[in-house]
Amino acid sequence: MSVETRSFVEEARREKLRQISALGLSPFAYGYHRTHTAREALAAFRPDSSPVVRIAGRLVSLRGHGKTTFAHLADASDKIQLYFRADEVGSAGYELVKLLDLGDLVGVRGEVFQTKTGETTVRVREVELLTKALRPPPIGKEDAEGEQHGALRDPEQRYRRRYADLAVHPKVREVFALRARVVAHIRRFLDARGYLEVETPVLQPLYGGAMARPFTTHHHTLDATFYLRIATELYLKRCIVGGMERVYEIGKDFRNEGIDRLHNPEFTMLEFYEAYADYQDVMNLIEEMLAGMVHEFYGTHAIERFGKSFDFSPPWRRVTWTDLLREHAGIELRTADDPTLRRALERRAVADTAAMPRTRLIDESFKTYVEPNLEQPTLVTDYPIEISPLAKPKRGDLTLTERFELFVHGRELANAFSELNDPDDQRRRFEAQHAARAAGDEEAQQLDEDYIRALEYGMPPTGGLGLGIDRLVMILAGEPSIRDVILFPMLRPE
């Protein structure tokens, strides 16, 4: 908002800013030495003593009563009531109190006591303005039931002004604290098993490791086109070739696709690779990792989310892709021809099937008929080879691959396989992708000669997995939209 359109509310705050400056006080302090957080101050109360605390935070409520004022101060830990008396903070101090607004950041010193209604409160002896808030926080009033009235609710404003959303909604901050715990847990889990965390390029001359359209950019000095990575896969496997036997990366991938409540163009992916492991080993590992996480966080394997119960107790259901397609769609992959698949898709109102190559028909059939049914943690195994260009053929059935995906709540959370390490086979798979690309599949993978060269040096048998962190957090947090687990989701520029 420009200066010209500054609202009267903001003008009032700027006027107070001038008055505070006129009192010789700085409206923007350099620091404050706290002795307690709000939570610690609340816990410090004793009926028989009045511990003195210094706390700092944002004013989230303000009730003036003439020569007394009540307020609530919120910091990252909690919120606590403040009680100002003109005769206790001094006339100069109370002048300042009268110029405080909702949203201002203050530091106070005082003793912890309880009011006659029993609320633990800081009886303020000294107050300092730490930062004047020149805009009103979009804060609501909380009634006795904890219900917010008038709080910022417009989703667009919540995402665009996440700082304001976070400032007034502790529950939003909790989601991101959970997200941090998820990532920390993953690191601990993998580190403890001898995995090495690595960082691979975000800017890549070729993109690969997944099916997606990339973001394209340009490096001036090299005068070369680069792509923002769509996956870390091919670089992590180069690390495996180089003898780093267990590696992982947690980082952003970028896919130039639509935005909806399950997709953000940049999102966070965990990928890990382990030499001498196959996809069965990886299944066991991811099961242990996530079941352990859920149990550590919630003390149980079964959690209630979205009005349903999700049970992460191992072992999870393991079922083959073809069995599921037969079970839910009545389709026998081996014998179903393309027209059969098209008819099946059209029955579910899937459009443009005429333009779909067989790989897409296969993929679509599964997505349409099977995926929505996979509520409980399910490991879907043995994907058709046509849609799995980086996975090893399945032992005993070369039409399938040793690949699995983890589904929870009807959504894919992870994708993993026994990694294809035969360079000649890999070249043929890339060439098939290349043909699909020529036939108009914009998401087909590019042929990466250097990756094949790496495989020619010899990649040990390897199991690897990719896990969508955002989607995992959505399930754990019970959030229906990916935007609610990403601090600053992509929006159209203002």
Add this chain to the structure above:
RNA sequence: GACCGGGUAGCUCAGCUGGUAGAGCAACGGACUUUUAAUCCGUAGGCCGCGGGUUCGAGACCCGCCCCGGUCACCA
């Protein structure tokens, strides 16, 4: 990209069949030394998303556009 819903005061929202733009909270002034959605009295605050049209008259109706949300499509 398609369809549906939405955009009105700082925030949350109402606004009928087209007839002077509203409420609560927040703000400003006043009263109030244990309040807690504080209370009481008073005041101010609007490009009704943008542009065009219909009409004596449009926040409302029509057309176009912008933005957001939801659903679907693509994708993870």
